[in-house]
Amino acid sequence: MSRPIRGTAALWLLAAASAWGQSSTVDEIARYRAALQDGNPAELWEARGEELWKQKRGPKQVSLERCDLGIGPGVVKGAYARLPAYFADSDRVMDLETRLVWCVVTLQGYSEAEAKARPFGNGSDRRSDIEALVAFVTSESRGVAMNVGLTHPKEIEMYRIGEKIFYYRGGPHDFGCVTCHADEGKRIRLQDLPKLTTREGAQKAYTTWPAYRVSQGELRSFQWRLNDCFRQQRFPELVFGSDASVALTLYLARNANGGIFDAPAIKR
Amino acid sequence: MRNATLAAALLAFAVGACVTTPSDQELAGKAAVMLKSSFKANGQATLDRLDQDETQRICSEFAGKALPGDVAQKLEKLNLATIKYPADGKLTGDWRNGEKIAQEGRGKQFSDDPSGPVGGNCYACHQLAPQELAYGTIGPSLYQFGKLRGYGMETQRYVYGKIYNPEAYAACSNMPRFGHNGILSEQQIKDLTALLMDPQSPVNR
Numbered sequence: 001m002s003r004p005i006r007g008t009a010a011l012w013l014l015a016a017a018s019a020w021g022q023s024s025t026v027d028e029i030a031r032y033r034a035a036l037q038d039g040n041p042a043e044l045w046e047a048r049g050e051e052l053w054k055q056k057r058g059p060k061q062v063s064l065e066r067c068d069l070g071i072g073p074g075v076v077k078g079a080y081a082r083l084p085a086y087f088a089d090s091d092r093v094m095d096l097e098t099r100l101v102w103c104v105v106t107l108q109g110y111s112e113a114e115a116k117a118r119p120f121g122n123g124s125d126r127r128s129d130i131e132a133l134v135a136f137v138t139s140e141s142r143g144v145a146m147n148v149g150l151t152h153p154k155e156i157e158m159y160r161i162g163e164k165i166f167y168y169r170g171g172p173h174d175f176g177c178v179t180c181h182a183d184e185g186k187r188i189r190l191q192d193l194p195k196l197t198t199r200e201g202a203q204k205a206y207t208t209w210p211a212y213r214v215s216q217g218e219l220r221s222f223q224w225r226l227n228d229c230f231r232q233q234r235f236p237e238l239v240f241g242s243d244a245s246v247a248l249t250l251y252l253a254r255n256a257n258g259g260i261f262d263a264p265a266i267k268r
Numbered sequence: 269m270r271n272a273t274l275a276a277a278l279l280a281f282a283v284g285a286c287v288t289t290p291s292d293q294e295l296a297g298k299a300a301v302m303l304k305s306s307f308k309a310n311g312q313a314t315l316d317r318l319d320q321d322e323t324q325r326i327c328s329e330f331a332g333k334a335l336p337g338d339v340a341q342k343l344e345k346l347n348l349a350t351i352k353y354p355a356d357g358k359l360t361g362d363w364r365n366g367e368k369i370a371q372e373g374r375g376k377q378f379s380d381d382p383s384g385p386v387g388g389n390c391y392a393c394h395q396l397a398p399q400e401l402a403y404g405t406i407g408p409s410l411y412q413f414g415k416l417r418g419y420g421m422e423t424q425r426y427v428y429g430k431i432y433n434p435e436a437y438a439a440c441s442n443m444p445r446f447g448h449n450g451i452l453s454e455q456q457i458k459d460l461t462a463l464l465m466d467p468q469s470p471v472n473r
Contacts, residue, residue, distance in 0.1 A: 170319070172450070186404070188393070189392055244302050
């Protein structure tokens with residue numbers, strides 16, 4: 001199996017099932033509680049991310065401290081609450097992850113392939129630098145109200161395409177995001193599902209990602225969240241930083257406007 | 269004169285609107301193209317899974333809103349015609365296997381072994397046997413399905429057909445077309461039908 005699948009069935013949208021029964025649910029809850037007692041392990045990712053941000057790295061031996069996340073070079077505070085956004089230098093709408101890759105390539109001189117080599121950690125010895133950077137940058141928006149603007153024509157178009165993708169049903173199961181996330185108060189097995197088409201539902205969900213997943217021992221970015229949703233939708237694999245991933249992120253982030261950002265969070 | 273200015277302003281606005289606001293149809297086209305370039309094949313999950321059939325396309329187009337009556341009727345008719353009932357005329361199998369299939373969530377994901385089990389994952393969305401407490405609520409409770417409706421042949425046919433292709437009875441249903449899309453075999457659908465329709469099944473006891 002190429003992905004860590006150790007959670008309870010209830011944790012997963014359309015999840016791989018009940019081979020895990022009640023006893024493993026109890027195990028997971030115990031691990032969850034233990035993790036909470038020590039605070040949120042996401043802090044370890046935040047600290048590593050801050051180090052990576054400030055370290056002189058790559059062929060050009062510079063830090064990321066001049067990286068422009070949308071509100072000026074080096075400004076991290078509150079930056080995530082305004083993403084995704086259009087960037088003139090790349091002429092693209094970018095989410096945090098694609099912007100980080102952009103900075104790692106343009107400032108530090110890594111190749112794009114190198115920058116994207118490990119978007120997600122494997123749950124043990126192979127951690128992802130991008131997930132650490134995501135933890136650091138997002139932690140600097142904690143307590144900030146989501147404020148994603150739709151001003152540039154490319155932002156408006158990406159938002160509307162993101163909405164189309166949300167409702168796009170396909171694959172052997174006819175699933176789309178809409179299948180699980182367009183109704184109030186529904187659940188998969190025992191896992192509650194957020195309704196992402198309303199402001200309140202989108203706020204609640206979007207402001208709590210990224211998150212430390214106790215069941216995986218990893219800090220998970222929003223790119224990971226989308227990748228794993230599509231896996232369970234029985235779609236092919238979502239490409240890291242692809243246009244569709246950014247469009248969908250923009251749709252959800254914008255719907256969450258006004259919500260107070262409160263992540264990295266901790267989830268089972 | 270003032271009217272002419274107003275007309276010119278309105279025209280400019282209309283042209284501007286045309287340029288900056290792509291139609292719904294155009295956006296759907298752009299989304300489809302974007303999806304193709306944003307996914308990669310992984311194991312059994314190949315890129316052709318992004319291609320929509322007519323049912324998927326129409327259901328996506330209406331974006332979770334109620335379909336006009338004639339569109340819904342057309343879709344239901346189209347899907348009803350796809351249902352293949354077992355040649356031997358027997359619609360029910362073994363409810364014990366049905367329970368296993370209802371519990372099994374693996375199958376068709378790129379992370380699943382292509383030669384491994386493929387289940388219906390019914391409990392993800394439905395309550396069935398009362399012993400299983402970890403059931404989802406996207407679909408209605410099916411507890412006591414047969415007991416409440418009777419075990420007759422017509423109801424059996426409905427259950428088999430509904431699992432085979434739910435779009436035949438409720439256009440744009442959230443439920444997968446297990447038979448039509450080749451997720452479950454004829455025998456698996458028979459076993460699931462038994463889970464709902466056998467008087468001995470825990471669903472009905």
